[in-house]
Amino acid sequence: MRQSKLFTKTQKESPADEVSKNAEFLIRGGFIHKEMAGVYSYLPLGLRVLNKIENIIREEMNAIGGIEMKTTALQNKEIWEKSNRWDDKVVDNWFKTKLKNGGEIGLSFSNEEAYSNILKQYISSYKDLPVYPYDFKDIFRNETRSKSGIMRGREFYWKALYSFSKDETEHNAFYEKIKIAYQNIFKKAGIGHLTYLTFASGGSFSKFSHEFQTITSVGEDTIYLDENSGVAVNKEVLNDEILNSLGIKRENLVEHKAIEVGNIFSLGTRFSEPFDLKYRNENGEEKLVIMGSYGIGLGRLMGTIVEVLSDDKGIIWPEFIAPFQAHLLLLGDNEIVAKEAEKIYEKLLKNGVEILFDDRLGISAGEKFADADLLGIPWRAVISARSLKDLPESKESGIELKKRAEEKGKIVSLDELLDLLKPRI
RNA sequence: CGGGGUAUAGUGUAACGGCAACAUGCACGAUUCGGGUUCGUGAGAUUCUGGGUUCAAAUCCCAGUACCCCGACCA
Numbered sequence: 001m002r003q004s005k006l007f008t009k010t011q012k013e014s015p016a017d018e019v020s021k022n023a024e025f026l027i028r029g030g031f032i033h034k035e036m037a038g039v040y041s042y043l044p045l046g047l048r049v050l051n052k053i054e055n056i057i058r059e060e061m062n063a064i065g066g067i068e069m070k071t072t073a074l075q076n077k078e079i080w081e082k083s084n085r086w087d088d089k090v091v092d093n094w095f096k097t098k099l100k101n102g103g104e105i106g107l108s109f110s111n112e113e114a115y116s117n118i119l120k121q122y123i124s125s126y127k128d129l130p131v132y133p134y135d136f137k138d139i140f141r142n143e144t145r146s147k148s149g150i151m152r153g154r155e156f157y158w159k160a161l162y163s164f165s166k167d168e169t170e171h172n173a174f175y176e177k178i179k180i181a182y183q184n185i186f187k188k189a190g191i192g193h194l195t196y197l198t199f200a201s202g203g204s205f206s207k208f209s210h211e212f213q214t215i216t217s218v219g220e221d222t223i224y225l226d227e228n229s230g231v232a233v234n235k236e237v238l239n240d241e242i243l244n245s246l247g248i249k250r251e252n253l254v255e256h257k258a259i260e261v262g263n264i265f266s267l268g269t270r271f272s273e274p275f276d277l278k279y280r281n282e283n284g285e286e287k288l289v290i291m292g293s294y295g296i297g298l299g300r301l302m303g304t305i306v307e308v309l310s311d312d313k314g315i316i317w318p319e320f321i322a323p324f325q326a327h328l329l330l331l332g333d334n335e336i337v338a339k340e341a342e343k344i345y346e347k348l349l350k351n352g353v354e355i356l357f358d359d360r361l362g363i364s365a366g367e368k369f370a371d372a373d374l375l376g377i378p379w380r381a382v383i384s385a386r387s388l389k390d391l392p393e394s395k396e397s398g399i400e401l402k403k404r405a406e407e408k409g410k411i412v413s414l415d416e417l418l419d420l421l422k423p424r425i
Numbered sequence: 426c427g428g429g430g431u432a433u434a435g436u437g438u439a440a441c442g443g444c445a446a447c448a449u450g451c452a453c454g455a456u457u458c459g460g461g462u463u464c465g466u467g468a469g470a471u472u473c474u475g476g477g478u479u480c481a482a483a484u485c486c487c488a489g490u491a492c493c494c495c496g497a498c499c500a
């Protein structure tokens with residue numbers, strides 16, 4: 001994509017009403033636009049990042065048997081009444097609205113009810129199980145206090161997968177599988193080294209659950225980490241009984257602020273009971289389906305990556321998350337250099353490299369560098385009179401290539417560049 | 426939902442109760458071309474909304490709204 005055609009622009013000043021680093025860099029870089037507290041639009045660059053995250057999650061979910069679908073944003077009151085979660089006394093941050101005929105509906109708050117209701121129509125035999133449907137969708141929650149940029153929103157984009165299993169054994173096997181899948185996701189997202197599987201409260205569903213907590217100062221949770229084993233416990237469930245069961249000692253624990261980037265729950269029969277979600281086993285007996293719920297907030301994950309991976313100049317996107325693989329900068333106003341840059345851009349496009357081409361005219365080198373640092377694309381390729389001259393053989397294009405995360409770059413030829421940026425399969 | 430704070434060009438900020446200013450961004454012209462280059466010209470504001478005090482309110486007072494922070498909540 002040509003930067004001259006990108007309608008968003010970077011801004012030098014941080015927005016006055018944002019304190020968190022993720023909001024500051026994402027707004028300054030033109031990744032997101034704030035509509036109101038806790039509600040952000042994703043601009044072209046931001047959407048590309050979101051799509052990268054979505055695809056990573058999709059791959060991992062599909063790899064363990066996930067089947068993608070799409071549920072509605074408008075949710076049926078009657079279904080929620082079955083599970084007793086429609087009442088505002090039970091769920092106090094619903095967004096609800098009215099139909100013309102006076103009937104009430106809810107804006108998608110969560111998906112257990114919708115999935116239980118849909119799957120009831122299709123599950124009747126042990127042969128139909130297990131099944132792991134999931135979707136990506138916008139979730140609406142009337143938060144009394146949204147905060148920290150895109151870390152906690154009133155509207156947010158998430159992935160939710162629900163597991164439907166025949167029994168506890170089958171359920172537990174999948175539960176362990178998805179733990180690994182989540183670890184893969186956070187590793188690819190570049191925050192694996194700071195993300196810990198954390199023992200946590202089960203909320204209103206079950207006694208315990210597991211959270212994936214990423215250590216960061218903007219975190220809303222406090223976790224206690226045993227650095228030897230890598231096992232963490234959320235403050236809310238920290239007690240001797242749990243420590244004993246996990247085999248960790250209180251004196252080895254280190255306290256950290258952390259943000260919950262993923263959460264996995266066993267639901268048991270909490271929803272299969274009210275929805276009468278049963279199957280018939282080999283002996284003709286009726287059994288309740290065992291369910292589980294597995295969520296990841298994509299916006300929050302994006303915000304966490306920015307919080308954790310940035311420096312004073314801007315974002316440092318990890319390879320698989322970055323909006324583009326490489327940022328091609330044309331410096332100066334020399335026509336020959338500009339033509340060479342065009343040629344290189346076209347060649348990179350043909351080779352399937354995702355590239356942002358800073359072809360803007362009349363912008364100083366310093367400003368282009370500053371923008372490149374702010375946008376945080378992993379590779380920066382500079383074409384200038386100098387880079388062309390510095391190539392030893394001087395027959396091919398000399399390109400100065402530098403990693404965003406590193407100080408020094410090197411001059412490479414176009415072939416070397418193509419090789420380094422070869423799209424990963 | 427409790428507490429604290431803030432609200433002025435697109436953005437960031439200034440302005441004793443007395444002509445709303447500066448920087449940046451934007452437009453135009455020149456200059457420069459490897460870390461937000463320099464100079465000139467110009468456009469850009471119902472000072473959040475409503476009320477009050479006053480000869481006079483961006484400024485003081487009241488109410489509302491929005492936003493930020495702390496806490497509570499967080500399926």
